[in-house]
Amino acid sequence: MKNQQQTTTYTICYHCGEEVTDHIHRLDDKDFCCAGCKGVYQILSENNLCNYYAYNHNPGQRFNHDTRLEYLDEPQIINQLIDYTGKESSIITFYIPGIQCSSCIWLLEHLYKINPAIFSSRIDFIRKQVTITFNHTEIPLRKLVETLIQIGYEPLISLQDVVKEHQKALDKGLILKIAVAGFLMGNVMLFSFPEYFGLSGLEKQFQVLFGWLNLAFSIPAAFYCGKDYFISALTSLKHKHVNLDTPLALIIAVLFSRTAFEVIFSTGPGFADTLTGLVFLLLMGKWLKQRTYNHISFDRDYRSYFPIAVTTLINGLEKPVSINDVKIGDRLWIRNGELLPADAILMKGDAWMDMSFVTGESEPVHKVLGEIIYAGGRQTGEAIELEVIKPVSQSYLTGLWNHDHYKNNVQKQNFNDSIAKYFSLAVFTIAFSATAYWLLQHDSHKAWSAFTAVIIVACPCVLALSTPFTLSAILSVFDKKGFYVKNTDAVEQLAKCDAVVFDKTGTLTTTRNAQVYFNGEMDDHEKKIVASLFRNSAHPLSRHILKELKTSDFFQVKNYKEIPGKGLSATVNGLNVYAGSLSSKLKAVGHQPSSGVNVVIDDVYIGNFVIEQEWRPQLNVLIAQLNRSFDVQLLSGDTNKDERHLRTIFPEKNQIRFRQSPHEKLDAISALQDSGRAVMMLGDGLNDAGALKQSDFGIAITDDINNFTPGCDAILKGDSLSLLPNFIGLSKDGIKIIKASFAIATAYNFIGIYYAVQGTLYPLVAAVLMPISTVTIICFTTFATRILARKNKLFT
Amino acid sequence: MNILYFLVGCSVLMALIFLGAFIWAAKTGQNDDVYTPGVRILFDDEPEEEKSEEDHFSS
Numbered sequence: 001m002k003n004q005q006q007t008t009t010y011t012i013c014y015h016c017g018e019e020v021t022d023h024i025h026r027l028d029d030k031d032f033c034c035a036g037c038k039g040v041y042q043i044l045s046e047n048n049l050c051n052y053y054a055y056n057h058n059p060g061q062r063f064n065h066d067t068r069l070e071y072l073d074e075p076q077i078i079n080q081l082i083d084y085t086g087k088e089s090s091i092i093t094f095y096i097p098g099i100q101c102s103s104c105i106w107l108l109e110h111l112y113k114i115n116p117a118i119f120s121s122r123i124d125f126i127r128k129q130v131t132i133t134f135n136h137t138e139i140p141l142r143k144l145v146e147t148l149i150q151i152g153y154e155p156l157i158s159l160q161d162v163v164k165e166h167q168k169a170l171d172k173g174l175i176l177k178i179a180v181a182g183f184l185m186g187n188v189m190l191f192s193f194p195e196y197f198g199l200s201g202l203e204k205q206f207q208v209l210f211g212w213l214n215l216a217f218s219i220p221a222a223f224y225c226g227k228d229y230f231i232s233a234l235t236s237l238k239h240k241h242v243n244l245d246t247p248l249a250l251i252i253a254v255l256f257s258r259t260a261f262e263v264i265f266s267t268g269p270g271f272a273d274t275l276t277g278l279v280f281l282l283l284m285g286k287w288l289k290q291r292t293y294n295h296i297s298f299d300r301d302y303r304s305y306f307p308i309a310v311t312t313l314i315n316g317l318e319k320p321v322s323i324n325d326v327k328i329g330d331r332l333w334i335r336n337g338e339l340l341p342a343d344a345i346l347m348k349g350d351a352w353m354d355m356s357f358v359t360g361e362s363e364p365v366h367k368v369l370g371e372i373i374y375a376g377g378r379q380t381g382e383a384i385e386l387e388v389i390k391p392v393s394q395s396y397l398t399g400l401w402n403h404d405h406y407k408n409n410v411q412k413q414n415f416n417d418s419i420a421k422y423f424s425l426a427v428f429t430i431a432f433s434a435t436a437y438w439l440l441q442h443d444s445h446k447a448w449s450a451f452t453a454v455i456i457v458a459c460p461c462v463l464a465l466s467t468p469f470t471l472s473a474i475l476s477v478f479d480k481k482g483f484y485v486k487n488t489d490a491v492e493q494l495a496k497c498d499a500v501v502f503d504k505t506g507t508l509t510t511t512r513n514a515q516v517y518f519n520g521e522m523d524d525h526e527k528k529i530v531a532s533l534f535r536n537s538a539h540p541l542s543r544h545i546l547k548e549l550k551t552s553d554f555f556q557v558k559n560y561k562e563i564p565g566k567g568l569s570a571t572v573n574g575l576n577v578y579a580g581s582l583s584s585k586l587k588a589v590g591h592q593p594s595s596g597v598n599v600v601i602d603d604v605y606i607g608n609f610v611i612e613q614e615w616r617p618q619l620n621v622l623i624a625q626l627n628r629s630f631d632v633q634l635l636s637g638d639t640n641k642d643e644r645h646l647r648t649i650f651p652e653k654n655q656i657r658f659r660q661s662p663h664e665k666l667d668a669i670s671a672l673q674d675s676g677r678a679v680m681m682l683g684d685g686l687n688d689a690g691a692l693k694q695s696d697f698g699i700a701i702t703d704d705i706n707n708f709t710p711g712c713d714a715i716l717k718g719d720s721l722s723l724l725p726n727f728i729g730l731s732k733d734g735i736k737i738i739k740a741s742f743a744i745a746t747a748y749n750f751i752g753i754y755y756a757v758q759g760t761l762y763p764l765v766a767a768v769l770m771p772i773s774t775v776t777i778i779c780f781t782t783f784a785t786r787i788l789a790r791k792n793k794l795f796t
Numbered sequence: 797m798n799i800l801y802f803l804v805g806c807s808v809l810m811a812l813i814f815l816g817a818f819i820w821a822a823k824t825g826q827n828d829d830v831y832t833p834g835v836r837i838l839f840d841d842e843p844e845e846e847k848s849e850e851d852h853f854s855s
Contacts (some may be wrong), residue, residue, distance in 0.1 A: 051840070102835045109836070125832040175822055183815040187808060206800060213804070 015041050015152075017058030040152045044107070047114045052107045059103035060152050068335065071309030071320030072142035080308070080322065081141070081157065083131075089119060090136040094148070094155035099128040108153060115139055115147055130155075159303040159323055159341075174290065178283045181225040184217045185276040192273040196764055211263040214272035221276045222256040225283060244420040247427065247460050248282065258452045271456060274770055278461055281774055288468040289488050298486045298712055302376070302398050305686055306341050310334075313385065323392050335383040342375050342388045343395040349384030353377035376686060381563075415492065415738060416467055420460065427458040434757040446759035453761035457752030459770065462745035462777045467738050469778055473785040474734045477794050482717030483727050490713045493697045495731040497680040499672055500626055500724075501691070503665075504636035504646075506684035507701045509613035510718050516548040520599075520607015527551055529572045530599055530606075533579055536560050537568055541597060545609050567597070575602045579609075618722045619649045625725040627651065631677060635660045635668055637687050666690035682721075686710055726792045733788040740784070741777045748773040 011020045014030035015037035025032040028045065032038040040060060044052055052059060071077050084091040098104070104123070108130050111118045117138035122131045130153075134144055148155055191210040226249070233249035236242060252275065259270030292298070309320045313331040323341050326332070331347070334340055340353070351367040355377045364380050367373055373386065375395035392398065431454040438447035471488035478485055485491055502508060522530070531551035534542040560570040567580010578600040589605050596610040626632050633655045634646065640658040650656060660668065665683075669691045672679045681688065681695035684702060689710035692698030700709035703718040716724070752769050755761045789795045821827060 055839075102838070105832060105835055106839055123832055124829045125835065126829065172822055175827075176819055179815060179818050179822070183811055187811055190807070191804075205797075209801070209804070213808075 012058060013037050013060075014053070015058065015060035017060075036152075040150070043114070043150055049107060049110055049113060051110075052103050055106055056101045056103045059101050061098050061100075068311070068338075069142050069145055070311070070318070071322075072145055073140070074309070074320055074322070076325075077309055077320070077322050078141050085136065088135050088137060089133055090141075091131060091133050092141070092144075093129055093131045094145075094157070095127075095129055096148070096153050096155050097128060098153050099123065099125065099130070104153070107151065111147070114151070115143075118144070118147075157308050159306040159308050174283065174287055177225045178280070178287060180220060181276065181280040181283050184221045184225070185273075185280045188214050188217050188221075188272045188276045192269070195269045207269070208266065211266070211269060214270060215259060215263040218256055218259050218270075218272045218275050221272075221279045222252050225279045226252045229282070242421045242424050244416045244460060244464055247420065247424045248464060250424075251455055251459050251461075252279065254452050254455045258456075274456065277771060278459065282461060282464055285465040285468040288472045291472065292487050293484055298715070302686060302689070305339070305376070306392075307339060310338075310341050326388055326392055328388055328391060330388045332386045332388060333383060334379045334386060336379060336381060338379055340373055340375055340377045340379065340386065341395075342392045343390040344373055344375075344386035344388045346371050346373055347385045347387050349382055351379060351384045352381040354380050415735065416463055419463065419742070423460055423463070427455060430454050430458070430753060430757065434759075437757075438759060443759075449761070450757055450759035453756035453759065454753055457756045457761065457769065458749050460745075461770070462748075462773055463742060465774060466741035466745070466777050466781055470734050470737045470741070470781040470785060473782055474730055474789075477730065477785065477789045478727060481723055481727075481794055482720040483714060483723070484716075485714040486712075490697065491731050491734060493678075493713065494680070494728060495735045496678045497630070497697050497728065499631040499633070499677040499679045501633045501635055501669065501672070501679060501681045501695070503681075503683035503685075503688045503691075504634060504642070505613070505638055507682050507688075508616055508619060508634075508649075510616050510703060515612045515614055516544055517610045517612065518548075518607055519596075519610060522599075522606060526601060526606065528553070529555060529575060529577055529601060530579065532557050532572050533560075533568055533570050533577050536570070537562055541611060542568070544611060545597065548609075577601050615645075616718060616721055622722050622724060623649050623651075623654070627654070631672075633657075633668075633672075635665050635691070637661070637665070662687045662690050666694050669694045682716070682724075683710070723794070726794050730789055730792040730794055733792065734785065737781055737784045737788070741780055744780060745773060745777060748776075 011031045012018065013020050013033035015032055018033045020031045020033050025035060025038045027038055027041060030041065032041065037060060044050055082090050082092050096108075099108070105125055108123050109121055111121045111132065117135040119133040119135065121133070123129070124131075132144065139147075145155060145157075191213050194206065194210065229245045229249040229252060232243065232245035236246055255271045255275040255278070259272050259275060262268040262270040306323060309322050310326060311318050311333040312321045312326070313319075313333050318333055321330070326342055332340070332342070332344060346367050346369055348369070351371075351373060352364040353367055353373055354364045355374070365377075372389065375390075375392065375398065390396075431451050434450040434454055435447045438444075438450055468488055471491045474491055475485055475488065485494070527549055528551055531546060531549045532554040534546045534549070535554055536557055537543075555573040558571040560568070562568050563580065567578060569576070569578040569580075571577070579597055581596070581598060589600055589603050596608040598608040599606040623632060632650065634650060634657065636656070636658050637660050638658060643656065643658070646656055657668070665688060669679050669681060673694075673696070678696045680697045680699065681691050682699045682701055683689075683692050684700060688700075692700060692710055692712045697714070698712040699714045699716050700712040701716050701718055701721065702709050709715055748769065752761070752765075755765060786795070
């Protein structure tokens with residue numbers, strides 16, 4: 001009901017759906033919130049593309065762009081970006097974070113209507129990518145990107161090419177192997193059926209044919225589909241340890257050689273059905289294990305925050321240069337809102353660096369001439385000139401990634417590999433003792449069949465399957481609750497953690513519902529004046545404040561000026577109004593500069609707006625729950641201004657450390673690990689990236705999954721933070737499920753081995769036993785996961 | 797029963813054709829994006845829509 005009332009009193013922007021506070025941006029009887037939205041609508045209507053608005057209501061996104069695109073004229077950079085270029089046409093793939101609904105698909109696939117030099121464009125919605133074929137002689141790349149920006153879809157072009165990395169990651173080999181294995185299994189089953197049901201005299205003539213066909217199908221099953229198991233087994237034997245693939249490779253080899261032997265010498269039907277079925281199921285398990293989220297990237301590093309090019313000054317002339325080509329001594333020209341990509345000394349200009357990427361501190365830092373500024377800072381203010389003192393790859397921030405002593409991930413052994421050794425040993429002991437027994441009885445035929453049968457029956461395929469099935473079932477439970485874990489191996493890591501380290505800003509607080517307070521007194525008239533000023537700005541802070549002021553009519557604004565990073569000034573209703581943080585301006589009116597947005601009307605200080613981040617809900621409960629079984633700590637890059645509040649959440653025994661640099665965070669995690677802890681780190685920004693990578697399980701917290709997050713093992717939606725203990729609980733239960741299914745499999749194996757050692761295992765029994773045990777395990781893991789998910793309150 | 801030899805050959809051949817078709821589809825990337833085509837097919841055809849939209853503007 002409330003919503004309905006709101007729609008009657010407020011108009012919303014036809015393009016983006018945001019509230020329209022005035023009616024100055026109007027076109028074709030439609031209201032727009034800003035000139036940007038109106039501009040997009042105008043372009044679309046001129047090109048008959050208004051279907052865009054037909055598929056969804058208000059599909060657009062509000063944007064303000066001031067991106068510089070000069071670098072797209074550099075042939076070197078163009079070559080880096082383009083997928084293919086021919087005589088007349090080029091193909092390029094962009095990552096566009098703004099793609100969010102079917103209207104976006106429609107519009108972006110009709111780009112050719114806006115500019116005929118664009119031949120075609122195709123969207124991959126899940127990956128938010130668009131592939132455009134265009135005539136590069138008629139529309140240069142820069143113009144193409146400008147066109148995209150004009151209609152509100154700014155592609156994200158960063159140093160780490162998300163698009164190309166996706167293309168690399170796609171491995172089709174496994175899918176093809178599964179397809180072939182499925183084909184082989186189906187056909188072999190078909191030809192084995194007569195054997196299952198018993199052959200009449202008439203059918204005997206086909207037995208030989210079916211046998212040879214089965215053998216023919218076994219060859220690709222063993223040597224094409226099962227190739228990886230042999231390779232993996234051989235490499236692990238070379239390194240003198242046994243992984244799970246070793247017994248599997250042995251079984252494939254034994255199954256194949258016994259099938260070949262039986263068919264060639266016409267002694268029996270062979271085990272082709274077991275072999276192909278086994279290979280198929282194993283590959284399925286492998287696929288589940290490898291499966292990850294297509295649309296989420298877990299391997300991002302500083303490069304995805306960095307632009308692809310930076311402006312350098314050569315003899316006073318601006319020239320865009322690819323970041324990789326920036327050398328020591330180069331002069332950089334950094335404008336408002338641009339990122340400094342390399343450590344540099346400030347040579348000219350007034351630098352106000354927003355170092356939130358590096359330190360987590362949100363207030364911009366003032367730097368004076370001659371001071372060293374670290375890479376990752378974002379200039380807020382006038383353009384500055386700097387001299388590079390370290391190349392991009394060796395700067396202070398990137399050093400986090402080139403840190404040598406990251407724990408070697410290869411050594412992380414999972415349950416399967418640790419048990420494979422004992423498993424193989426037990427199987428070999430039984431197999432050899434059975435062989436020895438029958439040899440002593442002078443029955444070499446039975447000795448051979450007992451040996452092979454034991455190895456076939458004791459197949460650890462259940463082990464190889466139960467882990468991926470259980471863990472991928474857990475992944476999909478997590479996924480529904482907004483917790484995206486990289487892969488199944490990571491779930492095992494999660495279960496092992498016994499220490500939890502939090503970051504503060506962005507992790508325990510949320511930027512989404514920032515609270516705006518005003519310190520000072522303001523009457524309605526002044527409110528109206530201030531609101532009129534803020535209405536002109538597209539800066540997120542201004543939008544927040546304007547929302548808080550809740551004013552519906554405004555004064556005329558003259559001489560409006562926005563000083564980037566410093567504030568706004570204008571003449572409103574004949575009065576000079578200033579809002580911002582410029583210290584000279586504040587001193588002039590006799591007020592000490594303070595944080596937040598200060599308001600000065602006609603040289604009289606009125607007060608300041610303070611934007612406070614909101615704490616995430618129910619932190620008390622979360623920390624109390626975690627404290628029961630974990631060692632909880634807090635590492636903040638910020639000052640200790642919130643210490644008192646934090647102490648109400650974290651009890652005395654939890655360590656809280658402030659002013660931690662990214663390197664100190666990393667070292668703190670290492671120190672914890674050295675004391676024998678498996679550490680889980682929760683962070684959000686680039687300043688936590690080193691710690692996230694170093695930790696045993698790094699979780700990046702974000703309020704919007706499409707935002708960039710640093711490299712990590714899992715991404716957690718901010719709203720789901722309170723469920724963290726439940727997630728950990730379920731992952732621990734998952735490990736229990738795997739162990740239980742191992743027990744079930746062992747029980748099956750004992751039955752099988754009972755027959756196998758006697759040398760009387762008939763292929764039919766093997767063929768039936770294997771699928772039954774597999775189906776039991778899959779059913780067991782699926783149901784157990786569901787039950788335990790409910791127990792951990794993760795089911796809706 | 798000799799017809800079975802022929803039928804077995806046929807069934808294997810059929811299965812091979814399907815396998816080949818799948819491999820071709822996978823290699824040419826037809827399974828890479830399984831979401832967008834489903835949305836794309838629901839878009840209306842151009843000409844009629846455009847006219848009605850234009851009328852809408854002139855009013």
